[in-house]
Amino acid sequence: MSASPDSLPAVCLVSGGMDSAVVLAEARALGFCAHALSFDYGQRHRQELLAAERVASALGAVDHRTVRVDLGVLGGSALTADIDVPKGRERKDIGNGVPSTYVPARNTIFLSIALGWAEVLGATDVFLGVNAVDYSGYPDCRPEFLSAFENLAQLATAAGAEEHKALRIHAPLMKLSKQGIVERGLELDVDFGLTHTCYDPVQRGPKTLACGQCDACHLRLEGFREAGIQDPVPYR
Amino acid sequence: MSASPDSLPAVCLVSGGMDSAVVLAEARALGFCAHALSFDYGQRHRQELLAAERVASALGAVDHRTVRVDLGVLGGSALTADIDVPKGRERKDIGNGVPSTYVPARNTIFLSIALGWAEVLGATDVFLGVNAVDYSGYPDCRPEFLSAFENLAQLATAAGAEEHKALRIHAPLMKLSKQGIVERGLELDVDFGLTHTCYDPVQRGPKTLACGQCDACHLRLEGFREAGIQDPVPYR
Numbered sequence: 001m002s003a004s005p006d007s008l009p010a011v012c013l014v015s016g017g018m019d020s021a022v023v024l025a026e027a028r029a030l031g032f033c034a035h036a037l038s039f040d041y042g043q044r045h046r047q048e049l050l051a052a053e054r055v056a057s058a059l060g061a062v063d064h065r066t067v068r069v070d071l072g073v074l075g076g077s078a079l080t081a082d083i084d085v086p087k088g089r090e091r092k093d094i095g096n097g098v099p100s101t102y103v104p105a106r107n108t109i110f111l112s113i114a115l116g117w118a119e120v121l122g123a124t125d126v127f128l129g130v131n132a133v134d135y136s137g138y139p140d141c142r143p144e145f146l147s148a149f150e151n152l153a154q155l156a157t158a159a160g161a162e163e164h165k166a167l168r169i170h171a172p173l174m175k176l177s178k179q180g181i182v183e184r185g186l187e188l189d190v191d192f193g194l195t196h197t198c199y200d201p202v203q204r205g206p207k208t209l210a211c212g213q214c215d216a217c218h219l220r221l222e223g224f225r226e227a228g229i230q231d232p233v234p235y236r
Numbered sequence: 237m238s239a240s241p242d243s244l245p246a247v248c249l250v251s252g253g254m255d256s257a258v259v260l261a262e263a264r265a266l267g268f269c270a271h272a273l274s275f276d277y278g279q280r281h282r283q284e285l286l287a288a289e290r291v292a293s294a295l296g297a298v299d300h301r302t303v304r305v306d307l308g309v310l311g312g313s314a315l316t317a318d319i320d321v322p323k324g325r326e327r328k329d330i331g332n333g334v335p336s337t338y339v340p341a342r343n344t345i346f347l348s349i350a351l352g353w354a355e356v357l358g359a360t361d362v363f364l365g366v367n368a369v370d371y372s373g374y375p376d377c378r379p380e381f382l383s384a385f386e387n388l389a390q391l392a393t394a395a396g397a398e399e400h401k402a403l404r405i406h407a408p409l410m411k412l413s414k415q416g417i418v419e420r421g422l423e424l425d426v427d428f429g430l431t432h433t434c435y436d437p438v439q440r441g442p443k444t445l446a447c448g449q450c451d452a453c454h455l456r457l458e459g460f461r462e463a464g465i466q467d468p469v470p471y472r
Contacts, residue, residue, distance in 0.1 A: 070304040074353045105352035108392045112348040116341035117310045145391040152384040156344045156376045 007033040010125035016051030018195040019129035025188035027127045036061035042072030051196035107140035131173035178223025193232035209236045243269045246361035252287030254431045255365035261424035263363045272297035278308030287432035343376035367409035414459025429468035445472045
């Protein structure tokens with residue numbers, strides 16, 4: 001852990017999933033004053049947004065804003081358009097090729113908006129929960145993508161252009177397996193019961209049940225299994 | 237003019253202002269099949285969005301989508317928050333420093349969403365109407381910013397990462413003065429009466445009157461004056 005940034009502001013992308021919860025906890029553990037940012041982008045799994053609120057509040061974000069970006073208007077993804085979410089894929093097939101749940105340019109769009117908020121807040125640090133396992137065929141989850149974004153940010157903003165403040169993108173999970181993320185989350189006292197991961201949940205009364213079959217559920221369950229921990233969220 | 241791209245699809249950012257109208261006409265003149273993209277980002281000058289519809293339709297875009305991005309949630313700009321739009325500034329002061337009408341990271345956000353739509357459409361060309369005069373203190377209107385974005389796009393998308401399709405950002409107005417933009421628009425038969433520029437318009441019955449005092453009106457009026465043409469839109 002590096003020296004405390006003494007409550008410098010940081011923008012933390014919080015999706016409501018387990019990864020971004022651990023990232024928010026990392027930012028807090030490093031001493032950042034965390035401003036949580038979520039996106040309502042027409043995702044079918046809107047339980048995420050409720051989970052994001054729970055996570056931001058439980059992990060001590062000073063502020064939480066949800067920006068609506070209506071990506072469904074553009075189509076092209078199983079997460080926003082009427083395309084079936086892939087189910088029951090073999091573990092070996094997850095991570096090969098770009099899946100239909102890929103939302104075109106999603107991380108570019110989310111980081112751009114985070115950049116805008118960082119500029120408003122005078123923040124130079126942005127945290128997000130991408131990692132190598134979750135790359136899973138998504139091009140915008142790679143370290144070289146994040147470096148290119150930092151380079152762009154330097155040219156894009158008044159802070160970068162005039163005050164030569166560099167944006168730092170923190171992706172503390174980049175090299176962790178799902179097992180490693182579960183273990184790190186437990187060290188940081190993250191309550192994974194607050195998080196939501198499933199791409200295709202069903203509602204049973206007040207309970208949201210994860211499908212256990214989509215790629216996201218597969219990766220999550222594998223992480224808990226390998227960590228030797230019971231996943232606290234309910235499944236069908 | 238280069239060889240016709242034979243109706244290749246292109247995404248054209250259309251704000252409803254005069255610059256992006258000329259850019260859309262350029263894309264069409266080059267033979268591109270233009271998909272017009274506008275943003276409802278909580279701007280106070282919502283007349284822009286109506287103008288964007290008129291412009292897209294009049295200039296032969298095959299499609300026009302408006303993506304809502306709720307940037308007002310993040311504050312920080314006179315165009316989306318409750319901060320006064322500067323009025324009656326001297327011409328010499330326009331273009332010095334970052335004005336309060338700057339929307340943090342706006343062009344980064346807009347280009348990111350254009351990138352997403354381009355990927356859905358299988359397009360590798362994006363047109364936008366930034367130019368040196370309109371830079372006017374906005375860091376994200378410079379050629380080096382656009383180059384950095386092209387570099388990012390190569391890493392950000394499935395098309396770039398897997399098929400090595402490079403994104404080309406066309407900014408045909410980059411080096412034109414406002415006078416040059418007016419003249420080029422007239423050559424391309426752009427009806428500037430359809431466009432809307434003012435940051436702070438007033439409604440008088442069915443008519444929208446431009447203020448004539450904000451930076452955007454100043455630059456527009458100067459362009460028409462220098463071109464020796466009467467601006468067809470009404471002013472207060």
